Amino acid sequence: MRSSRRVAVRLGAAALAIVAAPLIPATPAWAHNSLRSAAPVQESTVPRAPREIVLEFMQRLDPTFTTIVLTDGAKRKVPTGDPVVSGATGTVQVTDALPNGTYTVAYRVVSTDGHPAQGSYPFTVADPASTAAPLGDASPAEALGAATATSGRGIGILITGVALAVAAVGAVGLRRRRRTR
Ligand SMILES: [Cu+2]
Incomplete structure (x- = not known):
């Protein structure tokens, strides 16, 4: 009696394992597709600016949902x-010659x-033959923009200072008026 119950439990466990097995994926969903190879190669340093970015994946791609974006060292989008x-x-053509960076x-x-x-x-x-200024170094226009931004911030501080001074004078005036009443 006791052993037959044990057999029943074992059979039940075995049945459960068989039922549950298909529910547990052999590989997680995210492992279904991944980058197989790339040109330029990941983390590589190339002696010539690439004219295109080529990404080969493990599985066929749906063209409708394929996005490839190239950005430079300053996180600006590079035209492709x-x-x-x-x-x-998936391939994108690089529109402009890429400066070093x-x-x-x-x-x-x-x-x-x-x-x-x-x-x-x-x-x-x-x-080594690149004549274009490497990205990441601020161009004259960028340097000018940064200077303007800094002076803008300076004006902001000045305005805040003036506003605080006016408020302080106003507060003092208010206190005096109260005293005279
Ligand atoms: Cu999949």
Whole structure:
């Protein structure tokens, strides 16, 4: 009696395991698709500015949801063409010649089975023959903008100071008026 109950429990546990097994995915959903390879290679330093960014994924991409964004060292968006999808590969053409500097490729894609994948990685352009000023160093226009911003802040502080002084004078005046009453 006792042993048959034990068998029943074991059978029940086995049945539960069989029922539950398909509910536990072999791999998490996020592992369905990921970046297989990239050009320029992740974290690489390239001697020539790339004319395109090529991202190859593990699974076929849905062209509707493929986004590839290139930004420079100052986090400014670098102009590119629209993403072109071919199977598991997404490509964007780089519109302008990239000056030396560090860039970030950010992507968000959805595979044809509906699973999203996203990420980003940096790469560096270090062309010894590059004549363009490296990004990251402030250009004269940027330096001017920064100076204007600083003087703007100075004016802000000045206005705050004047407002505080006026308020202080007003408070003193009010106190005097109260005393004279
Ligand atoms: Cu999937």
